[in-house]
Amino acid sequence: MDEAKSTFEFLGLTFNTANIISGLIVFAILIGLVFFLSRSITLRPGKKQNILEWLVDFTNGLVKVSIPGKESKGYGLWAFTLFCFIFIANMLGLFAHIEVNGITYVKSPTADPVIPMTFALITLVLAQYSGIKRMGYKEHFKGYLKPVPFFLPINIFEELTNFLTLGIRLFGNIFAGEMLAGLIANMAFSGGVLTFIVAAPIEMFWQGFSIFIGSIQAYVFVTLSSVYVSQKIYEEE
């Protein structure tokens, strides 16, 4: 699966074309969906509004589980966007995997380690920021010396592992899903009609399972992110 990649340079940075295109597609789908659902918001909800409200309630619930206090209010939008983005990104590769001349142009952005790591980094930064905002610089960084000062390297290492596992878990699941889906697809087209008949149900089954995995991973990512944030907020307790 050592896929060829199309990259381009812009402002001295290297961009992966597939990631950029997929990212833009996810962006467009999400904006379109939310825009479509959020028309005519009224006190008595309509069908579209019900869907949106359910989604908002769901992500708010994820945040509230780990951040029970008043602080959870400020993280609702972040959790909502994060969940929707990761969910749609996870799904994208299952329905649209476009390769031209062996170069992939559309896939799940989350199947590339860069993107989950970016989201994990956003979570890390947000957690640090929230901790500093709530406790002040001094108290926040004192938290690294607890319970005893020589825990400092362990605490820093914990932050790093949190960040790494958060990103790699998502990447690994989606990447594995895409890779197996690709392998089954290759098998389907390798030996004519017979392999196609055998592989099609397997592919369908695997795609269904990947939808499940993609949803679970989006859920897990948001839940863990809010847990990490809450750890920084409620460090004293």
Place this chain on the structure above:
Amino acid sequence: MFTHLIVGSAQGFNVGDAVFFALCFLILMAIIGKIAWDPITKMLEERANKISNDIDSAEDSRNKAEKLAKERQDALNNSHAEASEIVSKATQDGKERRENIISDAKSDASLLKENAQKDIEQERKDALASTKNDVADLSIEIASKIIKKELSAEDQKTLIDSYIKGLGD
């Protein structure tokens, strides 16, 4: 095959992608916040307020209704008590009045009886007195008749004289 897994390898990790997705995420957050999140949270808040207000006002009305019902029940109970009080008072009054009337009648009757007895006594005394006078007159008359018949002129003259003499005394 596993170059994907080497996080940070020159080939796999494009800083540009990271920047792009971070920006994408921030812009998405801003747009979603503007078009969906703010209106929806505002609306949810409004709804929550409305529901809590409705619940409060329902509670209020219920309390009011209960209070009213209690007042009415109290009034009803009171009216029962009042009615029985009125009846018992009326009975009491009636009893008292009856006794008063009877005792008044009794005293009146005894007064009348007394008066009547007095009157009768008086009458009797008067009658007795007048009878005495009558008897005296009658006896005098009879006596005078008897005397007149047997008296001679001479005797009559002396008798008259004696009368006159008597008158003169």
